[in-house]
Amino acid sequence: MNDETANQDLQLYDIEDLRKKYSRIREEIRKIFFGQEKVVEELLVCLLCRGHALIEGVPGLGKTLLISSLAKALDLKFRRIQFTPDLMPSDITGTEVIEEDLETRQRRFRFIEGPLFANLILADEINRTPPKTQSALLEAMQEQSVTHAGKTLQLDQPFFVLATQNPIESEGTYPLPEAQLDRFMFKILIGYPKQTVEEEIVLRTTVDKTTQIEKVIEAKDILELQQAVRKVPASRHVTRYAVALARTSRPNEENAPKFVKEMVAWGAGPRASQYLVLASKARAILEERWNVSIEDIKEVAAATLRHRIIPSFAAEASNVSVESIITQILAAVKEPTY
Numbered sequence: 001m002n003d004e005t006a007n008q009d010l011q012l013y014d015i016e017d018l019r020k021k022y023s024r025i026r027e028e029i030r031k032i033f034f035g036q037e038k039v040v041e042e043l044l045v046c047l048l049c050r051g052h053a054l055i056e057g058v059p060g061l062g063k064t065l066l067i068s069s070l071a072k073a074l075d076l077k078f079r080r081i082q083f084t085p086d087l088m089p090s091d092i093t094g095t096e097v098i099e100e101d102l103e104t105r106q107r108r109f110r111f112i113e114g115p116l117f118a119n120l121i122l123a124d125e126i127n128r129t130p131p132k133t134q135s136a137l138l139e140a141m142q143e144q145s146v147t148h149a150g151k152t153l154q155l156d157q158p159f160f161v162l163a164t165q166n167p168i169e170s171e172g173t174y175p176l177p178e179a180q181l182d183r184f185m186f187k188i189l190i191g192y193p194k195q196t197v198e199e200e201i202v203l204r205t206t207v208d209k210t211t212q213i214e215k216v217i218e219a220k221d222i223l224e225l226q227q228a229v230r231k232v233p234a235s236r237h238v239t240r241y242a243v244a245l246a247r248t249s250r251p252n253e254e255n256a257p258k259f260v261k262e263m264v265a266w267g268a269g270p271r272a273s274q275y276l277v278l279a280s281k282a283r284a285i286l287e288e289r290w291n292v293s294i295e296d297i298k299e300v301a302a303a304t305l306r307h308r309i310i311p312s313f314a315a316e317a318s319n320v321s322v323e324s325i326i327t328q329i330l331a332a333v334k335e336p337t338y
Contacts, residue, residue: 032213034201035193047226053188063190074215079116094148095112119156178308241335248333250264251264259328263315267310279296
């Protein structure tokens with residue numbers, strides 16, 4: 001597909017209208033959750049790419065509030081699952097109950113859908129539940145379906161999982177294995193707000209006033225936009241740069257920089273390259289552009305790579321963070337000249 005054909009296809013989805021809706025979504029969310037523009041953008045990029053996001057932040061920063069506000073603005077069926085140590089896989093996927101016909105007295109099994117049968121799932125404190133239940137959620141994320149009693153049940157579309165975790169409390173938690181972390185498109189960090197923002201938060205939340213969020217976009221529109229994202233052209237030049245970033249993070253690569261060989265135990269796999277390009281396509285659409293630039297790749301690099309790069313013991317001993325390693329990788333990888 002050449003750029004001209006791609007542009008004609010994209011016109012069917014009225015990209016200008018998308019941009020307006022994107023601005024409206026941000027305005028609606030800002031009524032309740034503000035001062036974190038980058039976080040909102042990253043969430044919407046994930047949604048447009050059919051991806052899932054892991055959100056990390058200390059308690060009290062509004063992670064749950066942000067996700068519930070997003071669900072209201074997007075007019076999606078929303079379910080919150082509070083992950084606890086005693087949560088079982090059937091608690092989220094669904095279970096069968098025995099039902100008796102009052103007339104015939106015959107009994108039969110009836111499947112009751114679990115909270116996974118929604119469009120937007122908040123997996124709150126995902127690292128507090130045992131691996132068996134984590135795996136049930138992650139399988140649904142990957143396959144877009146649930147298997148029960150030998151039958152495959154398709155989940156509602158669009159299907160979008162936002163999982164949260166607390167970075168400062170490890171007691172009673174079950175950290176996600178690296179292979180499962182890789183299924184999340186982005187790892188999004190929510191930090192403390194600036195002082196002026198925090199003052200505004202206090203002013204708005206300590207008065208007797210209820211704020212309503214208006215619905216901006218429906219599920220069918222999101223499905224069309226997800227298709228549109230994949231039609232945005234990405235040149236070989238840009239794709240080569242995305243692949244170079246992922247490959248540079250791998251210490252076993254022959255041409256890996258010295259700091260990567262010393263500070264990285266495991267680097268990002270091919271899925272990182274795919275998500276770098278996909279996320280950049282979504283970002284280009286949100287900025288009303290018809291192609292992907294190197295800058296788009298750089299902007300989404302941290303969220304895509306931070307949960308896929310495993311620091312070595314040497315890095316931990318030297319207090320070298322993953323964010324620092326990503327910054328060095330971005331500086332080391334030059335834009336392709338061919």
